[in-house]
Amino acid sequence: MSAASLFTDEHDALRESIRRFVLADVRPHASEWERARWFPDELFGQFAEHGFLGLKYPEAYGGQGGDFLHEAVLAEELALCGSGGVAAGIGAHINIATPPIAKFGTEDQKERYLRPAIAAEKISALAITEPDAGSDVAGLKTHAKRVDGGWVLNGSKMFITNGVRAHFWVTAAKTTAEGGHHGLSFFLVDRQDGVSASKIDKMGWHASDTALIALEDVFVPEENLLGGENQGFYLIMANFQWERLVMALGAVGAMQVAYDKTVAFAKERNAFGRPLSGFQALRHKLADIATTVHTSRVVTYDALERFVRTEGDAVKEVTMAKLATQRACFDVMDTCLQIHGGAGYMEEYEIERMARDARLGPIGGGTDEIMREILSKVLAL
Ligand SMILES: Cc1cc2nc3c(=O)[nH]c(=O)nc-3n(C[C@H](O)[C@H](O)[C@H](O)COP(=O)(O)OP(=O)(O)OC[C@H]3O[C@@H](n4cnc5c(N)ncnc54)[C@H](O)[C@@H]3O)c2cc1C
CATH class of the missing domain: 1.20.140.10 (Butyryl-CoA Dehydrogenase, subunit A, domain 3)
Structure with a gap:
């Protein structure tokens, strides 16, 4: 396969349909949403109606059964929407928050998180970065303590896209006292008491919500550990x-x-x-x-x-x-x-x-x- 023959007629047809949707239903609202510094949650629903939140995910979970190339077409065409913030919010949901669930999630987790995410019933965010650790993920400090039936998380997350509007955060936390890359695990953290998110003003991407998140004694049940314990890195x-x-x-x-x-x-x-x-x-x-x-x-x-x-x-x-x-x-x-x-x-x-x-x-x-x-x-x- 060469780059020239990378996309098939099917991908080209998808490109046309995404372009039509973006130009008709997203682009006309971009300036208004940028000024409001927020785009409506309902936009996720509009993307879902067209199947655009699950292009690369299996039909078994409500996806379109496509591949990374289908998703690549969407990533490129989203630029036409006229708002980096909208592209970032939609993109964070489909390209960084849900992929770990599709790849590492249990059947039960896919049913409870991936399926509703593809249907836009739940909006997701990926929460890795912290106030004191960005490039250097080995420096993460958010900690998950084992308790009866699950874990209790404490810490904070920084610059999280969709962080305010999310129904759940795919969150990295330390599960051992060991330093470095070891002892990191991921948790599916539902919106609940103990999780508070505040919006941060920023230079661009105005329509998206970028959040500082505080986790205070947040209980996460055993079945919401994503991937193996200490396999987070x-x-x-x-x-x-x-x-x-x-x-x-x-x-x-x-x-x-x-x-x-x-x-x-x-x-x-x-x-x-x-x-x-x-x-x-x-x-x-x-x-x-x-x-x-x-x-x-x-x-x-x-x-x-x-x-x-x-x-x-x-x-x-x-x-x-x-x-x-x-x-x-x-x-x-x-x-x-x-x-x-x-x-x-x-x-x-x-x-x-x-x-x-x-x-x-x-x-x-x-x-x-x-x-x-x-x-x-x-x-x-
Ligand atoms: C708008 C926005 C949205 C974001 N969305 C998310 C999200 O959804 N989820 C999430 O988890 N994170 C998110 N991030 C965080 C983003 O991934 C980090 O900002 C990024 O990885 C850099 O980390 P940092 O900001 O802590 O900078 P630092 O790591 O503190 O780096 C500061 C500077 O030092 C440089 N530096 C660091 N280490 C080295 C080195 N070894 N050699 C040379 N230079 C170095 C960096 O390049 C940079 O110039 C978002 C950030 C922004 C601004």
Whole structure:
């Protein structure tokens, strides 16, 4: 399979249907939701009605029985919705919070959490990061103490997407006093007394809720331990490649949107008696952006193809794709903003929003510095 033949006619048809839905039902509300700093929970229901919350999940749990490529199409097309926050909220549910349940959950857990998540009856969040531990997950301090019939969790979680609206949090906690990566476990934590989430204001992704979560004596029953006890680090690692691929795909989609928007603007807007695109200095910038969009897409599709072919084992290429696309996306947005002149600084043209939203890319899902550390190891530097 080559990158060129990666997507079949079926994927192309899905792309068309996602695009129609996003442009008709999401895009028109993006500005309103960005201003409100919240998108309605009901949007999950609209995605579910189309089957878009379960593209890669088995039909047995209400999914569409597709594969990672179906999900990849959604990740790229979501960029058309006009709000990084909406893409992040929906994306966190389907790409980071529910995959560990699908992969490591018991039948009972899949029935109680995956099925309702696919149907949008329950909204999910993944809670790993803490105030004192982000890149370095070995430094997590949230602790789960064994008690009769289950566990009691205490600690706090930071920057959790969907953290306020979630019905349950897929939460990492220490289950031994051992340091390092050992003794980490995952728990399915329901909304309940003892869990409090507060929304944090941020630079971009305004429509999404990013939360600080406090866990105070939260009882989690034995049957909500996800994956094996002390197997949490393995569980974290298992979805990293997919999360990073999704971010690369999202950046490719966003860059394409910004490029199309900016070319249209540069052809329409006149200065000194000619369209902006008539100036070589600006034309060359557009040519550079087109090149960046193309190379980013090729690198990302190549990583995706290897990821699918090797069933998730394409660390080098996925890491490179994330590293190559995230800073590039922010730089592209900045150049597009510049070509828009004063209009670029105004909310109406949406380029300033796209630039703010893109700034998260080199930070979230593993920072650019961490990507370089991983590559240093993989390349034995
Ligand atoms: C909007 C938003 C949404 C998020 N959503 C979620 C979510 O849903 N769930 C979740 O669990 N987390 C989430 N995160 C957390 C995100 O994954 C972390 O912010 C990220 O992993 C970085 O961790 P940190 O913020 O603690 O930074 P730190 O790890 O403290 O890093 C600070 C700086 O030091 C650098 N650094 C750290 N270690 C090294 C090193 N070894 N070598 C060189 N440089 C280094 C980093 O690259 C960075 O520049 C979200 C974050 C944001 C901003």
